Amino acid sequence: MRPHFFNIMISVVILHHNKAPYSHACLQSLLSSSARPLEVVNVDNGSSDETATVLAEWQDQAATTGIAVQRLDFSENIGAVRGRNEAMKVARGDYIVFLDNDTIIGQADWLERLQEFLDADSARGIVAPKLLFPWQPFDIECCGTAISPTGRVQYVGRGQERGAVAQPQKIQCAISAAWMMPRRLYEELGGLDEVYSPVQYEDLDYCYKAREAGYEVWTLPAVEIFHFEHTTTAGSDDINFKYVTTKNGLTFKKRWIEHFRRENATTDEAAQWQTLPKQSIDEVNWQALVSQA
8 A cells, every 4th residue: 555645645725806805714724734745726716805925825834734726717708617627637636636715624634534534445536525504513515416317406405514424425426615536537538517607516527437446436524615506606607507507417418317217316395495594704704714633
């Protein structure tokens, strides 16, 4: 068995489009990650606020902690799908991690845990952590997704107490707010399908492609990440979030509907979207979350 984390690099891909306070908090929390060697690929998708300054200042901080940083700057918002594809082209890691800029890392060894889980079985292609809302009582936002026979998407565990989902589970799909995959999966499947540009359903589609290629998609609830949910994408003035969600949802359903019917994993009733109260980063002591285990 190869020595743990020797000659292994993990690349964390983070997209940024305005919302500088969220990017700042996310990146500061990421400094506590213990995995090395570690690379972060920051993509600035045409931000017009203080994001560029946040990224520049953080890059200097990261250098003092042994984190390598690459930065891609685009003059306009090219969307999450293209942004991640461009980042994966330059990422050097043996493992590629997607991480949204509205997340907070609360476990120093989160990357090691995800990587060890993937390495335990070569059939595992994608593993996602449990996502928690970053305010008391830290209920579950998402712990994998289930798809009904008609194509409705259920966030597993949504709104339940933190410990409600505790065991690793094989799932149909994960959302790309946070997941890890080995580079070999990207090399085999290529990038995210840009038919879903600028955003929405590209991650679920990629999970189905991975499963069709013989890989498994898992959730590892022992790894927990705090997520403000839809802060950047749904809050972007240049993206008609409702329209692209509907359009891309129809594309996703048309492509995979026969799989949904065979799997019969959940019901339309269970997949009804549950709107829950939210708080902004200004209302949350995010620094206190970084020390959580």
